[in-house]
Amino acid sequence: MSDLSFGFAYTFILASCVVGFIFGMWNWWIVNNIIIL
């Protein structure tokens, strides 16, 4: 049983946000690159 440290908490939160944002933009890239004839 241990407590959260600021270093771990901030790094984990912001890294997850970056990963989530990149995943969202990756999906956007796939959707947006569909060429409509």
Added chain:
Amino acid sequence: MYCYLFNFKGANTFLKWEYTYLGIFLVIFAIIIFLTDKFMFYTAFAFLLGAITSIVSGYIGMYVATRANVRVTFKAASISNEGQALKEAFNVAFRGGCVMGFCLVSLALAILTFLIIGYISILNPTDPEQYRHMFEFIAGYGLGGSTVALFCRVGGGIYTKAADVGADLVGKNELGLEEDSPKNPATIADNVGDNVGDIAGMGSDLFGSFAESTCAALVVSGTSVGLTDGANFLWPLVLSASGILVCIVTAFFATHVMTVTEKEKIENTLKWQLIISTILLTPTIVALSLLGLPETFTFVTGTGADQIVFESGSWGIMICSLSGLYAGLIIGWFTDYFTSNAHAPTQSLAKACKSGAAINIIQGLALGYLSCIVPILAIAGIITH
């Protein structure tokens, strides 16, 4: 293709005017918050930041949806093999939803984290009382988000319903056209309404719910010595961050594992999204609670005779979080049961429609009331527990 351009232009114009009037209200409201107390600058700043993030979330949703809509239609219409067309169209629609969902939550969580970092460095809180005040300032972020959500949901909702009913009255009843017929110009207004109310409004609403619940958890943690000691108060944010990672894995199941090849599978695949994310989040919550929180801590509210002291611990927080998680699953499951045409309630309502409008309205109303029982029992049971 032309419909897409009209839809985008219509939704863009609606949001531009909605956000213009909303902006005036937000500035006035922020000034009122600022003038109520000398420290309220912090709340007013958080309020405006929350409101701007909510507006951006809604606009991203509308922007992505209007572009994804036409691509879903294109995929569905251009592929001759029905199974393949369904798979491609579903994946494009699902990925379109992922864009708003992931970008919105990531953006909102990152901004809230930077807000906390900024306020900690400026205010430098040392005891629970100072932390509580700081979290009350940060709660302005949730207020800003939910204020915008209220306007967008209600404003967009009224517009979409008016446009839908108007289009149906003229197209279906008077001219005998089909629902959403391209021959009916009012269909454009109906589709614009869907984009601004059900997507932009939903985006803001989603952000508002997330920001409010996280800020509420922060305010509650400000009443505990154990949680304001170190970074323990960041636990709700860490949980939300782990939710992003879990949902990336869950989304992979929909696009790569449980692929949709026939109509009946669409609902099932989406339902499994709820189940898989719940299953994956369960061990995550257990691990985060047991490893990231103190074994015991005390919440203290009020002073003197009104003081309430409440003992809790990592197990208590874990059980609360798991209860909320599974209540969400139960509510989602029952909502689907009462609204999906694959189940008895909607089928019986459809049968009742043959008897006339009065029976339809009465049974629809009764079904609506009936569908509330389980969600209310689930929420009440958890709060009582």
